[in-house]
Amino acid sequence: MIEPMSILIKNATIITQNKNRDVFNGSLFIDDQFINEISKNTISVEADVEIDASGQIVIPGLINTHTHLPMTLLRGYGDDMGLSEWLQTRIWPVESKLSSSSVKVGAQLGLLEMMKSGTTTFFDMYFFEDEIAQVVKKMGFRAVLGFAFIDHGTPQYPAEKLFPHAKRFIKQWNKDDRIIPGLAPHGTYTCGPDTLQKVRNLADQYHVLIQIHCAETRDEVYDVKQQYGKRPIAQLKEFGLLDSDVVLAHCGWITKNEINEMKKTDVNVSHCPVSNMKIATGGFAPIPEMINAHVCVSLGTDGAASNNTLDMFETMKFTALLHKQHRWDSKVLPAQTVFDFATLGGAQALGLQNKIGSLEEGKLADVVIVDFNIPRLTPCHDPISHLVYAASGSDVRTTIVHGNPLVLDNKVQIIDEQQVLTNAQEEAKVLTNS
Amino acid sequence: MIEPMSILIKNATIITQNKNRDVFNGSLFIDDQFINEISKNTISVEADVEIDASGQIVIPGLINTHTHLPMTLLRGYGDDMGLSEWLQTRIWPVESKLSSSSVKVGAQLGLLEMMKSGTTTFFDMYFFEDEIAQVVKKMGFRAVLGFAFIDHGTPQYPAEKLFPHAKRFIKQWNKDDRIIPGLAPHGTYTCGPDTLQKVRNLADQYHVLIQIHCAETRDEVYDVKQQYGKRPIAQLKEFGLLDSDVVLAHCGWITKNEINEMKKTDVNVSHCPVSNMKIATGGFAPIPEMINAHVCVSLGTDGAASNNTLDMFETMKFTALLHKQHRWDSKVLPAQTVFDFATLGGAQALGLQNKIGSLEEGKLADVVIVDFNIPRLTPCHDPISHLVYAASGSDVRTTIVHGNPLVLDNKVQIIDEQQVLTNAQEEAKVLTNS
Numbered sequence: 001m002i003e004p005m006s007i008l009i010k011n012a013t014i015i016t017q018n019k020n021r022d023v024f025n026g027s028l029f030i031d032d033q034f035i036n037e038i039s040k041n042t043i044s045v046e047a048d049v050e051i052d053a054s055g056q057i058v059i060p061g062l063i064n065t066h067t068h069l070p071m072t073l074l075r076g077y078g079d080d081m082g083l084s085e086w087l088q089t090r091i092w093p094v095e096s097k098l099s100s101s102s103v104k105v106g107a108q109l110g111l112l113e114m115m116k117s118g119t120t121t122f123f124d125m126y127f128f129e130d131e132i133a134q135v136v137k138k139m140g141f142r143a144v145l146g147f148a149f150i151d152h153g154t155p156q157y158p159a160e161k162l163f164p165h166a167k168r169f170i171k172q173w174n175k176d177d178r179i180i181p182g183l184a185p186h187g188t189y190t191c192g193p194d195t196l197q198k199v200r201n202l203a204d205q206y207h208v209l210i211q212i213h214c215a216e217t218r219d220e221v222y223d224v225k226q227q228y229g230k231r232p233i234a235q236l237k238e239f240g241l242l243d244s245d246v247v248l249a250h251c252g253w254i255t256k257n258e259i260n261e262m263k264k265t266d267v268n269v270s271h272c273p274v275s276n277m278k279i280a281t282g283g284f285a286p287i288p289e290m291i292n293a294h295v296c297v298s299l300g301t302d303g304a305a306s307n308n309t310l311d312m313f314e315t316m317k318f319t320a321l322l323h324k325q326h327r328w329d330s331k332v333l334p335a336q337t338v339f340d341f342a343t344l345g346g347a348q349a350l351g352l353q354n355k356i357g358s359l360e361e362g363k364l365a366d367v368v369i370v371d372f373n374i375p376r377l378t379p380c381h382d383p384i385s386h387l388v389y390a391a392s393g394s395d396v397r398t399t400i401v402h403g404n405p406l407v408l409d410n411k412v413q414i415i416d417e418q419q420v421l422t423n424a425q426e427e428a429k430v431l432t433n434s
Numbered sequence: 435m436i437e438p439m440s441i442l443i444k445n446a447t448i449i450t451q452n453k454n455r456d457v458f459n460g461s462l463f464i465d466d467q468f469i470n471e472i473s474k475n476t477i478s479v480e481a482d483v484e485i486d487a488s489g490q491i492v493i494p495g496l497i498n499t500h501t502h503l504p505m506t507l508l509r510g511y512g513d514d515m516g517l518s519e520w521l522q523t524r525i526w527p528v529e530s531k532l533s534s535s536s537v538k539v540g541a542q543l544g545l546l547e548m549m550k551s552g553t554t555t556f557f558d559m560y561f562f563e564d565e566i567a568q569v570v571k572k573m574g575f576r577a578v579l580g581f582a583f584i585d586h587g588t589p590q591y592p593a594e595k596l597f598p599h600a601k602r603f604i605k606q607w608n609k610d611d612r613i614i615p616g617l618a619p620h621g622t623y624t625c626g627p628d629t630l631q632k633v634r635n636l637a638d639q640y641h642v643l644i645q646i647h648c649a650e651t652r653d654e655v656y657d658v659k660q661q662y663g664k665r666p667i668a669q670l671k672e673f674g675l676l677d678s679d680v681v682l683a684h685c686g687w688i689t690k691n692e693i694n695e696m697k698k699t700d701v702n703v704s705h706c707p708v709s710n711m712k713i714a715t716g717g718f719a720p721i722p723e724m725i726n727a728h729v730c731v732s733l734g735t736d737g738a739a740s741n742n743t744l745d746m747f748e749t750m751k752f753t754a755l756l757h758k759q760h761r762w763d764s765k766v767l768p769a770q771t772v773f774d775f776a777t778l779g780g781a782q783a784l785g786l787q788n789k790i791g792s793l794e795e796g797k798l799a800d801v802v803i804v805d806f807n808i809p810r811l812t813p814c815h816d817p818i819s820h821l822v823y824a825a826s827g828s829d830v831r832t833t834i835v836h837g838n839p840l841v842l843d844n845k846v847q848i849i850d851e852q853q854v855l856t857n858a859q860e861e862a863k864v865l866t867n868s
Contacts, residue, residue: 073813074815075812075813075815075820075824076814076815076816076819076820076823076824077815077816079764079768079769079819079823080765080767080768080769081764081765082764082765083764109812109813112809113809113810116808116809116810117810274755276759277755277756277758277759278754278755278758278764278823279758279764280758280759280761280762280763280764280766281759281762282759282762307823308819308820308823309810309823310810311810311826314748314751314826317748318752318755320712321708321711321712321752322711322759324711324712324713324714325710325711325714325715325756328714328715328716329714330513330514330515330516330517330520330712330713330714331514331515331516332714333514334514335513335514373852373855374550374828374855375543375546375547375550375851375854375855376547376550376551376743376744376745376827376828378509378543378855378858378859379507379509379543379858379859379861379862379863380510380859381508381509381510381511381862381866382510382511385510385513385742386509386510389510389513389712389741389742389743390509390510390742392745392748392826392827392828393810393826394808394810394826394828394829395828417809418807420809421807421808421809421812424812424813425812425813425814427813428813428815429813432815
């Protein structure tokens with residue numbers, strides 16, 4: 001149950017991620033959905049919940065800007081395969097069998113994994129976003145939910161019904177305090193000019209965010225070039241999909257010229273290194289050049305089917321290390337930069353920079369507590385280093401979203417965890433006939 | 435305290451890693467230090483300890499073939515720096531201050547981290563191996579401990595005292611049941627012909643293993659070439675250090691011709707992708723070609739100072755993904771192959787293939803239990819996939835070494851964990867003046 005409450009976190013090391021990146025020992029007081037006070041001193045207040053965070057680190061909730069939530073049911077179902085074989089023999093056959101109930105269980109499982117590993121907000125792209133929204137609402141999470149478009153229709157709707165349902169979906173959720181409806185045209189190779197233009201118009205009409213796969217694989221870039229005579233970034237630009245309300249997932253095969261185009265428009269990037277490496281896309285998103293051009297970079301796990309986790313701590317480590325190795329330069333993407341991607345970058349990509357992404361008075365209370373009093377995080381010379389290079393999502397102990405403690409000292413408060421795990425295992429068996 | 439006991443693990447999913455890679459539900463009975471019985475049926479026996487492993491996965495303990503154990507104290511002390519700046523301003527100044535007591539605390543911390551993340555055996559290279567051996571012995575771990583050689587002396591001994599002390603160290607531990615003394619000439623650029631030859635002679639005299647850094651960086655290869663007119667592999671070959679009793683750490687800058695030389699001699703490789711990527715060595719160890727040539731590949735974390743964990747699950751995921759991305763081929767290094775590296779490969783590299791590396795009757799009882807009844811490991815389509823692509827070391831619940839439960843249901847049995855964490859934090863402060 002989600003009810004307004006107050007929470008006092010004391011004796012904590014607080015990683016604020018404010019403008020000065022202040023880190024200090026102190027207390028944090030949450031009243032209803034807001035961070036009411038942060039102080040280096042004791043805060044004398046009676047709270048409904050009191051958390052002694054000695055030996056623990058308090059951080060802003062992590063923000064995962066590219067997911068396909070119900071695909072959590074397909075974690076580990078078809079690894080080590082070529083992309084097209086994997087899609088054709090594993091993913092698409094299962095997706096054709098998706099039902100409201102399987103989507104619901106997959107969403108519950110994905111949310112459980114995220115809340116237990118320190119994520120508090122995500123930007124999803126999938127079918128059945130109605131069902132996903134219901135689950136997100138009930139489980140107290142924050143999300144932008146991208147209603148998916150594919151020219152030839154989705155497993156849920158035939159092509160001609162997509163826009164009417166998208167409009168209905170937006171209207172239904174547009175006033176919610178935690179769920180933000182969005183639009184998710186699948187990609188430039190699966191959505192033609194007509195769809196892209198209509199998505200732009202609908203987004204303008206209702207002021208909602210857009211997410212789209214962009215230049216994930218080299219094949220995709222060549223396909224788009226062959227079909228439309230231009231690369232994906234140019235194609236997106238033509239239909240107004242390079243803009244500050246758009247998140248481009250992957251961007252693995254992006255040129256320096258394209259980065260210049262991206263900068264001019266303040267479009268946002270969701271970098272997904274784990275999925276890119278596992279699927280072996282070959283592309284290395286030119287993140288250092290994006291930073292230099294002041295393009296907003298955020299991080300995504302992609303779906304658990306191609307990752308195989310939703311662990312943003314793991315994604316932070318892969319991000320830093322992939323680019324160091326690629327550039328032969330250990331100074332590339334230092335820990336603070338990567339931690340910024342997962343917090344401030346995510347917030348900005350979702351247009352929520354005034355509401356989440358840092359621990360500051362007046363912001364929404366999306367707060368995560370990581371247990372640093374364990375061998376793998378001892379000693380602590382620098383907490384930011386540990387968050388990026390040593391912590392696992394499994395080291396998270398407490399997760400608060402919108403002022404509600406969803407996980408307290410590793411115990412899920414919001415749903416019967418064991419029941420979800422059992423349901424997920426059963427539903428996965430049905431979907432895969434295994 | 436370490437006393438002979440019996441342990442019955444029941445209701446488990448057992449990943450045997452035997453020749454057929456059998457995976458089945460059943461029971462495993464440990465009597466004293468050996469695996470006495472593995473069965474698909476109930477084993478009717480009274481045991482000192484009974485573990486109900488429902489929802490859990492039982493695997494052979496992981497084997498980490500390249501560590502610098504006391505450097506766990508330097509986890510996160512100097513990230514995102516160039517290699518020589520890092521060594522000169524961070525690592526070497528601290529190492530010059532090392533004492534018996536700091537080494538002891540660092541070793542305790544490293545062992546705690548390893549036992550809590552599923553490792554049961556490691557091959558170390560460091561100074562003060564006497565102190566390390568005492569700690570390993572007391573904490574019930576299994577290790578090959580490589581006494582380090584550097585031509586200009588180590589922080590512990592001047593050059594002329596290294597060989598006498600190495601000999602003494604070998605004699606002292608040569609008959610131990612869990613500690614195996616070894617020799618660790620640091621590298622071909624830090625150990626000249628005389629040292630390499632003497633190490634070979636000493637190893638032959640006492641039949642002990644050798645570990646050496648090899649072709650970690652491109653600079654190192656050029657240095658050796660300039661100094662000796664040949665690349666590191668040829669230099670090692672000349673002094674008999676390409677042989678089945680040698681583990682080469684890193685091998686990031688190895689040519690195909692060198693792989694042929696390696697195969698001829700059955701030398702073993704310790705692949706350390708996380709450290710290589712973090713230090714940005716640029717090299718990609720040609721692991722697929724090594725497999726084709728039947729070179730024995732094992733995995734190492736390297737020291738926590740350059741990783742920054744000792745988590746072998748993380749190293750498995752990095753191994754698989756790094757090479758998939760590098761080759762643009764998601765079929766490269768499938769999960770089973772990488773899990774083999776961390777178990778059977780490690781055992782073979784240490785010459786212990788008849789004793790550890792798989793769960794088979796008569797082998798030593800190095801057994802790890804991973805909790806699969808958690809969101810990030812649900813559903814389970816394939817346990818091997820989860821072990822490599824989804825599990826974190828933090829998901830390990832129970833670790834048994836040589837028949838002794840060092841960690842039971844996440845509780846350390848062998849030492850006061852909190853005391854070690856406190857001591858490590860204090861010792862790290864002293865060493866780094868922070």
